[in-house]
Amino acid sequence: MYQLLVFDWDGTLMDSRAKIVACLQAAAVDLEIEPPPEKQASQVIGLGLIEAVSRLFPELPSSLHQPLADRYREHFLVLNKAQPRLFPQAREVLEQLSSNYLLAVATGKSRRGLDKELDETGLRPLFQANRCADETLSKPHPQMLQEILQELGVNAVDTLVIGDTEFDMQMAGNAGVPALGVSYGVHDSERLLLHGALHCIDAINELPEWVNKRG
Secondary structure (H helix, E strand, O other), rough: OOOOOEOEEEEOOOOOHHHHHHHHHHHHHHHHOOOOOOOHHHHHHHHHHHHHHHHHHOOHHHHHHHHHHHHHHHHHHOOOOOEEEEOOHHHHHHHHHOOOOOEEEEEEEOOHHHHHHHHHHHHHHOOOOEEEEEOOOOOOOOOOHHHHHHHHHHOOEEEEEEEEEEHHHHHHHOOOEEEEEEOOOOOOOOHHHOOOOOOOOOHHHHHHHHHHHHH
């Protein structure tokens, strides 16, 4: 049986795609850069912010990556008041799973952003560990996952990563951890399976049954 379930945040537990895209576009407008279309902007969700900006605007000099990231954070944390919501039944699923498993978060969000949403949702007590992209290496590098395993004293084979992007699947594979994809987030099932997902679920409420059967 798995001992530890490590969740991605945006696109897996939190329905934040629209807000992230809007803030990326607004940050570009602030710096008089052509804003990316919605589909293109959504494809970098899951990466650390600097990595996302550099991939989304490859033609820009690196000197503009940090200003873009700063403007994004300003919009996401302060200026853009639209609040993303947990996916339906995400809270109930987490509460159910917390009775039998250790839970953790590995996210491309900043520490400030994750702490804000953990507190706003009231989910902080359910997670035994979490790591953000601005305090360790960004996905798909395995470092944030490896740090969680070390902190909680759990082996890779006893852990499952749950995420909605190829970056989550690659991070898990790079750490020798199995991964489960969710098809309702950013990347579709075919892409997740191609990058190493054992299986894909179509709604978060399918997770407890799938995990328990695997156990």
